[in-house]
Amino acid sequence: MAFIEVKNLTKIYNMGEVTIKAIENVSFSIDEGELVVILGPSGAGKTTILNILGGMDSPTSGEIIIDDTDISKYNKKELTKYRRYDIGFVFQFYNLVGNLTALENVELANQICKNPKDSEETLKKVGLKGRMNHFPAQLSGGEQQRVSIARALAKNPKILLCDEPTGALDSKTGKMIIKLLQDTCHETKTTTIIITHNSIIAQIADKVIKVKNGTIESIEKNLKPKPVEEIDW
């Protein structure tokens, strides 16, 4: 059985009289250590999938079995725990705490985990050895995203979820971030899911799940993911 098994996932938002089916009957599976890209245009439902995978939302129906545990029926408290211990989250806009230094931002996440990685080590790994005591405002976008990744990684999560991690970055920096994600995924064997509308990024993934109009368009295994250096956008 796969590490992540999503079966017949449906999410319906009730907006008063209107009901919107964000996703319908979405099923896919992800193996442990896999680098997966969920690809789709705006409004395709990928963020809904991300929200549900990330434990920020519950599905209307369907199952999400992660490491043999179904999280689809989790209550809020359990979801909090799930987010806390199992998920590392990388935001499009980094979402660093402005008045904490890079190191402190990582520590912030660390202190609530069971087996956190050393914050300084993690920061060193993402290439911010010399910038650890800088505040976010003193860092470039790429650097901030690295802190964000370090913060997610330091939690030692089962799954690393990245929401448009390059969305706010220029292509060069974006590439460096993608490389970082790819490298860490391979090195740490952390299951990494990147959500993006950028099909080029999909090339580096082990598996690409294409979403369209709330349903899965295709699931492709990329037998030969490209190294980041080779892609360009």
Added chain:
Amino acid sequence: MLLLKNSIIKIRKQLGRFLSLILIVALGSAFFAGVRETSSDMIKTLDEYYDETNLLDFRIVSTMGLTNDDLNAINKLENTYIVEENYSYETVIDGDATKIYGITDKINNIILTSGNLPKNNNECLVMEGSYNIGDTITITDENYTDYLKTNTFKVVGTIRSSMYVYKHLGTSTVSDGKLDNFIYIHKDNFNLEYYTEIYIIAKDSQEKTSYKDDYEEQIEILREELEELAPIQETIRYEQIKTEAMEEIYDAREKIENERQKNEKTFATTLADLNYAQLQITNGLNQIESGYTEIENQKTSIEQEFLTQETTLNESLNTINKALQSQNITTTSIDASISDLENKINSINLLLSNLDPTNEEYIKYSTIITQLTTLKSNLEEIKNGYTKLEEGKTTWEQTYESTINELNTNKENLLNKQTTLDEAYEEYNEKYALFQEEINKNLKEISDAEAKISKLEKPKWYLFDREDNAGYTTFLDSATKVDSIAAVFPIFFIVIAFLMCLNTMTRMIEEERTEIGIFTSLGISRFKITMSYVVYVFIATILGILIGLTIGYTVVPRVLYKVYTSAFIIPSLKTYANIPICITIIEVCILTMTLVTIYSVNKKFILAPATLLRPESPKNGRKVLLEKINFIWKRISFSWKVTFRNLFRYTKRIIMTLVGISGCTALLLTGFGIRDSISKIVDIQFTEIQKYDSMLILDEELSAESQEINTFLANNNIDNPLYTHTETLTFQSDGKKIDCYLFAFPDNDITQYFNLTDTKDNQLSLSDNGAIIVEKMADTLNVDVGDTITLRDTNNEIYVIKIAGISKNYVNNYIYMNKEYYELAFNNKITYNSIITNIADKGNIVMDSNYFSTIQYSDDNMDMLNDIINNMRNIVYLIIGFSSFLAITVLYNLTSINISERLREIATLKVLGFNNKEISMYVYRETIILTTIGIAIGLILGIGLDYFVLVVAEPDEIIFIKEISYLSYIFTVIIMVFFTILVQAITSIILKKINMIDSLKSVE
């Protein structure tokens, strides 16, 4: 239109914020307007009441009553407006000291609350709440006729009077010295020749507001006139009374003289009659006596005559008898002799018949016969003489006896008459003596009266104004003293409210940065954008002010009025919108709010629209000072480190928060502090410092040392009486005359009734070298032990007193000294005019005795002061209430701003897996620290504010305990903590509702 629409959208979008903005403005302006307005509304209400009822400005009473002449003289004064005379009489009815007034129609008009006005002299009006309509009131005082024509009245109506606005009606000269009731009857029911009082309203005084300085100034003009008039009228009245009295005396004396003369005449006539009668009796008696003498004389002479006749007869008889013997006739009686002679004659005749007449014998015998016949006729003559004599004797004896009898009867009659006459004399004498006595008595009375008149003192006018009316002044005390406490608070409120608004607006504009950017980039003018916020603020402010002023001008004053005039009998409050203050509030609020908005918005315009469209670069994180102290920083847990960082990120917000929290804390503490300061002073004053229960004020001429008082005290088991000399003196401070009360005692030991300690709680005792004065006096005069102070008595005599000690005291100003020092300082022998005792029960025997003019019960004093203090306490509760409300609003506002500023951060933390508790704590830690610091600062501020308010509000004769009890600190902290928790509880709901998805959005 677009502007308005935008503004309305803004309102709808964050209704909570809009409402809180309104609430803060409303709260601030309500409190500001309300508290500011209450006392002036109260005073205006009362002023109107006084004007409606034509409350007097002055009341004149005179020791000898007032006359029409006085009335006219006062009327003629330039500055009098209305003058009216009246009568009053104080007496005890059903145990209540009651003042009876005539119903006036120009001044001091009464207000009929039920029933109708009296139609005749047997009907009366009573104080609302005393008797019921239909009740009958009877005056039992025997001397009522000196004042009234009737003494039984039927109650036909109840009234209230602006003279008596306070439930304590003031002092009385009867009963226990406290006036309990008043009654109004028709003026012509009074039986007095003079008016007991004259009421005056000064010109233009009603146009001024009572209690205000311009009122005082207005009546001052008339006061001067009246004070000038007083000695003139006093003299006139004096002369009048004196003349009247002299005339009366003259008349009386004349009358007595006439009477005497008339009576003397009558007496003289009577005496003359008596004397005449006496004379007659005496004469009669004399006559009788001479009658006696006469008859006796007669008797003697007659008896002498009888004797002579008898002797003559006897001699004749003897001669005859001798002749007879010669004839041999011896007889025992004349008759026998006669018969013998006859026999002899007959026998001889017989012989003769037989004899020739020529016979010798015959001749012889004829001669014998002739002899014998002569003898016989002589004898018969003698016999007749005897018979006549006997007859004469008998007749005489009868005459004599009847004469004597007659005389005796007459004498007896006369003697009887004499007895009657003697009685009459006695009666006369008695009557005359009585008459003399009566005359002398009357004369003495007259001469006494004369002496009295010669000693007659000039009448004295007493001029009373409204200040002498306990109700009038107590009301002002209530209104202004509370006001002075309240005065400081509204400003505090406004400042805090203003800061909160500023905070909210700044935050709002911050949040809508992007929107402003969009509008600018779309080419909408800055003015329009600014205006959309200004309109927003304008709506909020106007609504807030409207609500605030409505509450502030109606509810707040009404509540306050109701609460702190519970002891008054006055019309319900008329609220007046104080237009200048309204306008000021509106102007200030709108102006400041608009300026704040324009400023905040314009700060954004400095940036290019493009920059505005981009999210605001996060404020630079900064290391805090604490981090430099490594060894501490290292020991602080990570969460706290974050907290400290966050705390110092927004200095402005910290300051705001601290100001808000500390302000509220200070207000609360001050509220409690004032309560502490005032609530106990009365109890301490009357149970710990002045421990006696009552003070008996002796009638003027009596001394406590006199035998009768001592006997009275002993007879009534009044233990441990403390004699004292009491006197009201004044001292000057800043041109103000302040009353103080002197106690002078015979001994140094007064510990049973007084506990005098210095400010360090050391026991003080009286000494021969100076007086003990109270703390407040020493403070006011800025003097210390060893200094001297100058006091004036009621006659304005100046005395210099040396201070030997300063004692703790809270209410009123007192000077304590012993007899020796009193006599030294006042150069006057001490008279003990009061007695301090522990008699606490009213209606006791002391009250009924005639020795005391007044009995002052500590309980009554306490009640009176407690009324004032309760008023203060009520306003304190209001302050506490409002402060609490403000505290909640401020805390809520600050916390919600804090959250809204960090919405994204919190959403992110949620995504990172922070549970609710951790997230709450992440925010609350800051609140906890700020609240703690805020409360700490607030407590310190509160001490200062409390002190300031107390100093400002402290009346001349009261010292507040400027100590805040621990309990108040605790209460303040508890309330603040409670509110903090409450607000956190509310905000934790907001925190829970924060959607994690927000973290995914781009920064706005």
